[in-house]
Amino acid sequence: MNRPSHAALCAAVLAPCALAQAQPAPLPPSPTQLAPVVIQASPYTDTAREALEAEQALTPGGVSLIDGEALRQRSVTNLADMLRYVPGLWAAGGATGDSAFLSSRGSNLDATNYDGNGIKLLQDGLPVTAADGNNHNRQVDPLSARHAVVARGANALTHGASTLGGAIDFVTPTARDGAPNELLLQLGSHGQRQGLLTLGTTSGDFDGLVTAETRRYEGFREHQRQQRTALYANGGWQLGERVQTRVYLTQIDNDQQLPGALTRQQWLDDPRQAEAAAVAGNYRYNVRTWRLANKTVWDIDADSQLSLGLSLENQNLYHPIVYAPPFFSLLIDTEQRTAGSSARYQRRLGTHELLLGLNWARTTVEGGNFSYVPGGAQTRFAVVDNRADSLELFAMDRWRFAPNWTAVYGAQAVSTGRELTGDGLKGRYDSVNPRVGLIRQLAPDAQLFANLSRVYEAPTLYELKDETPGGPPNTLLDAMSGTVVEVGARGQQALGRGDRWRWDVAMYYTRLRNEILSRDNPSAPGTSLSINADNTVHAGVEALVGGSFAIGDGGDYRIEPLASLTLNHFRFRHDALYGNNRLPAAPTLALRAELLARHASGFFFGPTLDIVGKRWADFSNTYRVDGYTLWGLRAGWTGKDWEVFAEARNLADKNHVSYFSVRDRAGTNDAILQSGEPRSFYVGARLRF
Template structure:
């Protein structure tokens, strides 16, 4: 059974070709393999163990979950362009990840999580992690550290299936696992370049030295941009150092640093995108609006202690410093966030009354150390006319802590039928204050809650080729700490701060009960996964309009009336033809998403806007034994609602892409050529919905790239 969520990383640190089963002795794998060797009578028995890749080890662990989860092997992602994490998260059912302007701020949603959050905000609704250490904070998830190069694999745990990490939010969790000295080349260089002035370079090194190992990756990128005012550049470092004291105790230190600068073009209307997607929204072009992350840092450690052959303890800690400089509007927004996080996971395997049983006890804490926002005059225009540049207009403080205690047990009730029972207790506290220019009524606000979050599920391995699973789970998503201020009252009157929030407002935690059932398996040259889920959501965090916000023509963050999220997540990998070591295959990922109000006083049973109802990705792929590979893929999206009143939509689209490359057999050398958006389609990649369109076109869309050609070269050696 699952040996704890961080076990895959720890196993790889050992540097041995161990089987996943050696570390999860009670697992009932969905796919069984033949023995590596068959003994011959009269001869010595020789057992040849099969070395599992780190990604395969992670897949073996996730097989124990009673729900939907996948592993993305970085080796497959590296066969094409790696501009942003939208490239890395492609072909994942249930995951909507779109980039606009080539920046890092993706539109990222799983099962409708963070449906209201745009591309230039901390992400919401998903627990994001590096090597099992939480990157998500009480403010949400800062996005600039998520450089896609330098990874071994990525775990995508949809919905409540991130429970073992402490991921209790509606969308689940994504865990990015970095390379170590055990699986990296001693020296490696990679370069990508192409349309829109794009170039990206990576230098990395990894090696094992006795009981220690290291890995370091340095990246640099620049993009002139397809759309006006979307120039982007970044520089980053990703490093880790591991040490094995003995067979039972190991530790690994992590460090990430990244600085980014992304132009901000604003949002366009539907007709503007269809006519000329390269234009920027006024007045952002005249202001040369930009969002700067001047240098975010992540320090972490994970220590694993194997108490005995049946139990293990993992202790993790991380510290983040994420400064932000937003120069988008007539006033700047300078943010400072310093946070700490800690994790503890104890796992053990037992046999209770003749039944195999695996138990995990865990704790996760994320807390603000320092969180604030300062607004200064940037463009002395309108109601700011005559004020000196840089004058402080407002200062806001934030605070928060999230603590999750979780307990899970998997028991094999009868052969190949496992029952999962789990529960968590969440203590959450958020606060916000506006100490400058003056303390208005309601400026200082604090709220806290204690919540019980249960989960139950089953997993039945019907045959070596077919598995069935299901679960009923609760989820909880607290508001980001800065949401409180955006839900508060406004400064009024003839003052420079008019229209800014003068204090915080109360926001309730978003909760949901989700029912999930699905199957995975392989047969007749097909490998599939199919999941249906239905979530009854209460207090969903969406844009709402109050009399105060309506008076200034703005919508704010608030809790919606009850909503329903349901959908189907399906993937299918098919071997169409195989001959003489060559393979022609087809992979497909389809997502159906139906998110609706339940008898809302204003919107009735309208669909929630911002995410397409139908989203499909398919690729036909050729792999040859000589090292040549080629793929032709399509991305298809249905129309996307752009307002709550369902009178305004982004049109549906079809995008076609081509990727060809060559990998030298037995060597770490690779070249590729990618051609994206072959038909040069004009389309809206991202929609951050407005409140009420009333038949008018709202500027709430960002365009996807046009026709682009990209090439890459990677060289590695030991």
């Protein structure tokens, strides 16, 4: 592997921008800028949302903006619920209350989900994902975010993400931006009880906001109980007319039983049962997390801005996951610590906009793997002492070189290291990843876009060792890399009488080399084996279409359709072992839709629809998981300072598989399946004060 020096990397990433003068995306947008496609609208605006909208409109590729206000009108407990209407993402919940299996543009297709790689998670621009790219112990509570921006694939360059799937940045609500005091309550099937209280205040140059949350969940399967408490707080200080700083604090205690996986016959007999070993071994996923972060923003003048951030996060994981006495049992007991920092400088000069950024993170994981007896002895058989660091430098110029035309070009340089002390493995991965794109403004509210980009992702600590059958021992995996071309359109159009429709469509084609793929180790369930595939193809169509249309002459009734469609084509390309087989885990088709009728009084009601296509559970394409169709209903009523909602899911009580582990060649007796949610009902209320 050729490894340029850090100095060369920095020079390469800064060179394109040294030729141009520029302005930052979050600064006030030009009059020709597109009004962005938002998943649902909020009753108020704020500066954070305006910055995200500007960023979306000046990105020549797939970016979605999620409004946290809309999440209050339905049952949202994990990222699968939050990301329901984001095209291009396959998000599935199931075995645990908080976590979800996430795949963006074909990332994480091994579906073992031990590390949850492929998508970089950030809060307020600072990392939540560990320095090696894993989300093993952590996902963000969706109700703790005011907004979220989802940049798919290489469109996450402005976030500095070196991942196949892109990045999701969660923006925290603040009292300064007008986040309301509120009480949220939710009850539902399977023993779900959730409450969230938010209180905020401003006093002169100071503001503060605190959110306390608790959740209890019995689960729709045996041995699936969850107990979680969380505290989110932030405080800001206006240091002058141009400088502000904010401190963020997160504390989460989560205890979660795991029901394990089922064979096909067990799933057919009773999809709500637990795996016998999960009950006997008392499988759990208990995580204690605290996070402290600071972000300071200096508006240097009307055309330039500098932001600096620091974060520290500590996670304690207690995770009994395998119990097969007398042969093998596995309990993971580790502490993961991540320190991160970011810097972003933005400047506007003439028809150019410049963005320079830096992300740095370092993660340590210490502890051990233990054999255990539930409630009894624990014997450590492996020491865990792992290290990872990551430096991402990125630069971009957005040049309005002609009326209604914008060229977007730049590059990212990444240098990241991995070390497994116990195995004596240590390696470094360096790359420069350029990007060029074009935006054509067709109208004030409509645009076409295209881009050509390089994607690059190094292996996580969980995938570092090459386990290719017959390969040399203690060998590092290579990073995966490739080229993606993308074209699309987005916009909205007014049709009179307040009617409007909106669209966001993207098509992409990616050729990858050395894609990192993992599958369950059949000789040690709960662990994985990783390889580099020679050549693979990731292609797809992503579409979000919605609108609002008046019924009758009075204008009191409106119909609001919304549909998110994803078509996936992920396959091996002339592979020596797998030929042109399909890659597993992600469905060929995923459609999420709803059709709501709204009255001017605030009442709404309508059906929801989920159509999911077939998936393969192995690289050999011998084990197929069938697709499914689910129906539901949503209703609610929104007042001036209150909201209530009711939601029914899977009304036909259709048995279906949410997600599964992947094998090289899966057999009918392999326990790999996770059941999806049966018929369920939820009610919730919100009071703002």
